[in-house]
Amino acid sequence: MSIVLYDLVKRYGEQTVVDHVTLEVADGELFVLLGPSGSGKSTILRLIAGLTPVTAGRVFLHGRDVTDLPPQQRGCGFVFQNYALFRHMTVAENIEFGLVVRKVPPPERAKRRDELLELVGLAGLGRRYPGQLSGGQQQRVAVARALAFAPSVLLLDEPFGALDVKIRSQLRQSLKDIQRRLGVTTILVTHDQEEAFELADRIGIIDRGRLLEVGTPDQLYHRPQHEFVATFLGNANLLAGTCEPDRVRLGPLSLPYPGAMSQMDAEGRAEVLFRPEDLVLAPERNGLNGPALGAGVVEQVTFLGPLRHVRVRLDPLPGTWPLPLRYGEEGIPLTVALLSGANGTEEVRVGQTVWVGIRRFHVLPRIALRLLIGTDGSSEAEHALYLAARLGQDTGGSATVLMVGEGRAEEALRSHAGETLKTAVADLHLKARRGELGAEILREVAQGEYDLVILGGQADPRRPWAGSAAAERLIRESPIPVLVAKTPRPAIRRVLLCLAGGEPGKLDVMFTARLARRTGAMVTLLHVHQDGEPADTPEDARPDPWLTRQLERGRLTLLGQGVRAEAKIRLGAVVDEILAEAAEGDYDLIVVGGHIPSHLPAVLERDVAAEVVAQADRPVLVVRGKLP
Amino acid sequence: MMAAEPRTSPSPLPTSPPIPPASGARRRIGRVPFSVVVIRVLALGYLALLLVIPLAAVVSDGLRAGLGVFWSNITRPVAWHAITLTLWTAAVMAAINAVMGTLTAYVLVRYEFRGKALVNALVDLPLAIPTLVTGVMLVILYGPQAAVGSWLKAQWGLEIIFAPPGIILALLFVSFPFVVRALQPVLLELDMHQEEMAYTLGASPWLTFRRVLLPAIAPAIASGTLLSFARALGEFGAIIVVAGNFPMRSQTAAVYVLGEIESENPIGASAMSTFLLALAFGLMVAVDWLQRRREARHA
Incomplete structure (x- = not known):
C-alpha cells in the first residue's frame, strides 16, 4: 500500500x-x-x-x-x-x-x-x-x-x-x-x-x-450505501421503502429484490434509488414491459444533448414518499432520462400523462433518527431518559446518552441510563463528560452526527428554568432540534405544531413529519392570529388567504409523507393560545419553531419558543437552525 | 458601460421598466469637461506653489555664485565631513533596517500572537513622535550619566551620545516604519502556497526564504530601505539632541545647514541644501523605478 x-x-x-x-x-x-x-x-x-x-x-x-x-x-x-x-x-x-x-x-x-x-x-x-x-x-x-x-x-x-x-x-x-x-x-x-x-x-x-x-x-x-452519496453523484430519485425477505415494498408496490433484508435494520427501513436511466416512460400501462411505478404528468423536458431529462410528477402513493424530504412537495417528482432521438420519445410533451416503468433499482439503508440525550442525574433528566426510551422504541434509531457529572455519581448514572434505554434502543452509546451540561451538549452536537437533542425540563411553570439552565441555553443555541422533556407522556400520539411566527417554518414541518411518521402520531398545525378584533369563535376569524395557503401547504407536506394532519387557526395572544390549545387537545408534544431572528436586539425580541418551553406542562420540541 | 449592459443581455425581470443610463454616460468622449480642467489646474497649481517654487528658489540660490563656488562650499573640510558622516550613518542604519524591518514585517504578517494588533500600531509610532522627543529619550537612556550609557562606557568604552552610534540609533528609531510598511502589503499578497510548495519539494525553511521568498520581496525591501535612507539624510531634531553640533565630529549635513545660517553664511547653507535635495531626488527616482519594475512584473 x-x-x-x-x-x-x-x-x-x-x-x-x-x-x-x-x-x-x-x-x-x-x-x-x-x-x-x-x-x-x-x-x-x-x-x-x-x-x-x-x-x-x-x-x-x-x-x-x-x-x-x-x-x-x-x-x-x-x-x-x-x-x-x-x-x-x-x-x-x-x-x-x-x-x-x-x-x-x-x-x-x-x-x-x-x-x-x-x-x-x-x-x-x-x-x-x-x-x-x-x-x-x-x-x-x-x-x-x-x-x-x-x-x-x-x-x-x-x-x-x-x-x-x-x-x-x-x-x-x-x-x-x-x-x-x-x-x-x-x-x-x-x-x-x-x-x-x-x-x-x-x-x-x-x-x-x-x-x-x-x-x-x-x-x-449504481450501488451507493448512503443517501448523500446517491444524491451527490448524479441525479437520484429516492423513495422511502421497506424491506421484506427477498422483496422491497414501496407503498402499494412490492418489487422482488433478493437478499433485501441483509443490510437493513430490524424494521427493514430502506431507500430505493432509481437513476434517471433506470426508469422508462410509456403512454399506456401495457406499453411497459416490467413493473410500473405509476402514472404521472410531465412537468418539464430538458434537452441535454445525448439525453433528455423528463420531469414527471406521480400522484402520491400511500406508504412511500420522496427523499430527501422537501417542503411543499406534492406527489412524487421523478426525473427520467430518455435517449435523444430514440424511437417514440419525441412525443413526450409537457402536460402529458405518462406511465413510469422500472428497469432497475438499488436499495440502501435509510438512516433513522439519531438521538442525543443529555443528563446530569437530576430528576428533570429522568424525564428525558423516559421520553428517549419511548422515541427510541418508535423510531428505531440510535441513541447516545451524554452524562455530565462528577466521579461516583457518573457510575450510578451510567448504570441507570443503561437500564432505562437498553431494551428500547438497539444502538445505544454512553458517554461521560465533566463540565456544564449545556456546553458539553453543544460540543457533542458540533462534533457528532445527531438529529435531535433530548433533555429534561422543569415542569413547574412558576420556576421555569430551575435546574434546567442547559435547556434554556440549548433552545437558543443548538443547531439541531431540541426536545425539552417535561411531565412524561405514555406515548406520542398527538402533536401540536405551532406556526407562531407567521410564515410556517419549513424545517419544523419537515422535522415534525419525520418524527410523527415514525411514532404514528397525528399532527395539528396551529396558527395563532394575533391582530384584528377578537372573535367569538375561531370560525369567525378571516386570516388572509396567503396564510391559509401556507397552512395548507404545510398540511400537504405532512400528508405527502404519510402523516395524518389537520390545520387550525386560533385568535389571541400567541403563547396563551398555544398553551390553551395544548391543554384542550391534551397533546403529547408541542412543536415550536419558525422563529425568525429579526434585526431587533435580542432583549427586545420576543422569543415565543422560550416562553412556551418555560410555561408548558408537557414536552416541547424547539426546531430552529439551519437546514442540513 | 453599466448602463449599456441591460440592453445587450436579456433582462432577468422582463416586466421591470428599462434602467435609465447613469449620468456619467452622458459625458462625450474627446472633449474634456470644464470641471476636470479646474481640478487639474488646482492640483498642479498647488503642487507648484508648495513644492516646485521653493525648490527652485533653493537650487537657484545655491548655484547663484556659479558651480565653482558651490563646489568649494561643499568640499570645505567641515562640510565634507558632515556629508560623509551623514551618508555612512544613514547607510549603516539602512542596512540594519533592511534586515530587522524584513524580520518584523514577516513576523507581523505570518504569525498570530497575543497583542499583535498593538505591536502593529506601535510600528507607526516613530512617525508620530516629535523627533526631538526621540532624541531626549535616547539621551535619557544612553547619556553618560544614565545607567545604560555609563555601563556601555565602562564595559566597552563605547560612547553613544555625541558620537556616531547615537546618530545611528536615532536614525534607526525615526525610520523604523519604512521597511516594515513597504513590505507588509507585499507579504500579505504573497501566497503561502509558494513557501509550502518549496517545503514539499524538499527545501529547508532557510533555502525557501533565500530562493523563493526573498526574490519576491527584494524590490519592496529595496524601496523601503531607500525611503528610510532618504528620510535619514534630512533628520535634524533627534540628531541635534543626541549628537549635538560639533563640527568635524558629530555634525551631520542637516545640522551643518543650521550652523551656516546661524553664522550668517547663506551661500553655504543653500549649497548644502541643494546637495541634499539632489540626493533625495535621486533616491526618490530610484524608489519609483523599483516600484514600477515590480508592478510591471506582476502584470
Whole structure:
C-alpha cells in the first residue's frame, strides 16, 4: 500500500474538519477524493503532505510512518489549485527546483527537466516565465515540477479548478496518461463528479470531514450505501421503502429484490434509488414491459444533448414518499432520462400523462433518527431518559446518552441510563463528560452526527428554568432540534405544531413529519392570529388567504409523507393560545419553531419558543437552525 | 458601460421598466469637461506653489555664485565631513533596517500572537513622535550619566551620545516604519502556497526564504530601505539632541545647514541644501523605478 491513513483527525478548536478518516490507496492507483467545498478533502491532502499537523491518527507512505516528519522528508509531489509557481524563475528553473534542493548534478538535472517538459507537452518552453504561459500550460508546469524529483506519491488539490471547461477535459486526459505511464500513486481532490468519474480508479466520498464511502465509480453510482452519496453523484430519485425477505415494498408496490433484508435494520427501513436511466416512460400501462411505478404528468423536458431529462410528477402513493424530504412537495417528482432521438420519445410533451416503468433499482439503508440525550442525574433528566426510551422504541434509531457529572455519581448514572434505554434502543452509546451540561451538549452536537437533542425540563411553570439552565441555553443555541422533556407522556400520539411566527417554518414541518411518521402520531398545525378584533369563535376569524395557503401547504407536506394532519387557526395572544390549545387537545408534544431572528436586539425580541418551553406542562420540541 | 449592459443581455425581470443610463454616460468622449480642467489646474497649481517654487528658489540660490563656488562650499573640510558622516550613518542604519524591518514585517504578517494588533500600531509610532522627543529619550537612556550609557562606557568604552552610534540609533528609531510598511502589503499578497510548495519539494525553511521568498520581496525591501535612507539624510531634531553640533565630529549635513545660517553664511547653507535635495531626488527616482519594475512584473 502506497498511502495508508489510519484514523486521521484534524480539529481547529471546536470544529472537526477531518473526522476519523481511514483509507488505503494501492500502488499506482489514481484515487479521487470527492466532496462538496468545505468538506475537508483538501485538508486531508495537507495532512498527507505534512503541511498541516494532524490532531490524531497516523499517516503511512510506502509502509513508513511519516506522521511526525516535516514535509521536506515525506517526498510528496504536490500541486495546488493555483499552482504556486515561482514567478521569478523560468519554467526550467521551476521544474528543476526539487532537483537543485537534492543537489542533483546539473547535466542530470537538465536531462530530467527535458524529459518532463516533453512528458507534459511543453518541450521548448523551458526559458519562459510562468507569467508568459496560459493557465493550462502553468498547470502542466506545476505537474512537471511535482514529478521532477520522482516523488513517492502525487497529491493534486483541485488541479483543474482554475481552468475553463474545454482545456479541463484535455488536461484530464493527459494527466491520466502521465499517471499511468509513471505509475505514481496519486490522490486527486475535486468537487466535480464528472472529473472524478473520468479519472478515478476508485473514489472516496467526503462529507463534513467524514469519508462516507469508497468504491469504483460504477459501484458508487449504481450501488451507493448512503443517501448523500446517491444524491451527490448524479441525479437520484429516492423513495422511502421497506424491506421484506427477498422483496422491497414501496407503498402499494412490492418489487422482488433478493437478499433485501441483509443490510437493513430490524424494521427493514430502506431507500430505493432509481437513476434517471433506470426508469422508462410509456403512454399506456401495457406499453411497459416490467413493473410500473405509476402514472404521472410531465412537468418539464430538458434537452441535454445525448439525453433528455423528463420531469414527471406521480400522484402520491400511500406508504412511500420522496427523499430527501422537501417542503411543499406534492406527489412524487421523478426525473427520467430518455435517449435523444430514440424511437417514440419525441412525443413526450409537457402536460402529458405518462406511465413510469422500472428497469432497475438499488436499495440502501435509510438512516433513522439519531438521538442525543443529555443528563446530569437530576430528576428533570429522568424525564428525558423516559421520553428517549419511548422515541427510541418508535423510531428505531440510535441513541447516545451524554452524562455530565462528577466521579461516583457518573457510575450510578451510567448504570441507570443503561437500564432505562437498553431494551428500547438497539444502538445505544454512553458517554461521560465533566463540565456544564449545556456546553458539553453543544460540543457533542458540533462534533457528532445527531438529529435531535433530548433533555429534561422543569415542569413547574412558576420556576421555569430551575435546574434546567442547559435547556434554556440549548433552545437558543443548538443547531439541531431540541426536545425539552417535561411531565412524561405514555406515548406520542398527538402533536401540536405551532406556526407562531407567521410564515410556517419549513424545517419544523419537515422535522415534525419525520418524527410523527415514525411514532404514528397525528399532527395539528396551529396558527395563532394575533391582530384584528377578537372573535367569538375561531370560525369567525378571516386570516388572509396567503396564510391559509401556507397552512395548507404545510398540511400537504405532512400528508405527502404519510402523516395524518389537520390545520387550525386560533385568535389571541400567541403563547396563551398555544398553551390553551395544548391543554384542550391534551397533546403529547408541542412543536415550536419558525422563529425568525429579526434585526431587533435580542432583549427586545420576543422569543415565543422560550416562553412556551418555560410555561408548558408537557414536552416541547424547539426546531430552529439551519437546514442540513 | 453599466448602463449599456441591460440592453445587450436579456433582462432577468422582463416586466421591470428599462434602467435609465447613469449620468456619467452622458459625458462625450474627446472633449474634456470644464470641471476636470479646474481640478487639474488646482492640483498642479498647488503642487507648484508648495513644492516646485521653493525648490527652485533653493537650487537657484545655491548655484547663484556659479558651480565653482558651490563646489568649494561643499568640499570645505567641515562640510565634507558632515556629508560623509551623514551618508555612512544613514547607510549603516539602512542596512540594519533592511534586515530587522524584513524580520518584523514577516513576523507581523505570518504569525498570530497575543497583542499583535498593538505591536502593529506601535510600528507607526516613530512617525508620530516629535523627533526631538526621540532624541531626549535616547539621551535619557544612553547619556553618560544614565545607567545604560555609563555601563556601555565602562564595559566597552563605547560612547553613544555625541558620537556616531547615537546618530545611528536615532536614525534607526525615526525610520523604523519604512521597511516594515513597504513590505507588509507585499507579504500579505504573497501566497503561502509558494513557501509550502518549496517545503514539499524538499527545501529547508532557510533555502525557501533565500530562493523563493526573498526574490519576491527584494524590490519592496529595496524601496523601503531607500525611503528610510532618504528620510535619514534630512533628520535634524533627534540628531541635534543626541549628537549635538560639533563640527568635524558629530555634525551631520542637516545640522551643518543650521550652523551656516546661524553664522550668517547663506551661500553655504543653500549649497548644502541643494546637495541634499539632489540626493533625495535621486533616491526618490530610484524608489519609483523599483516600484514600477515590480508592478510591471506582476502584470
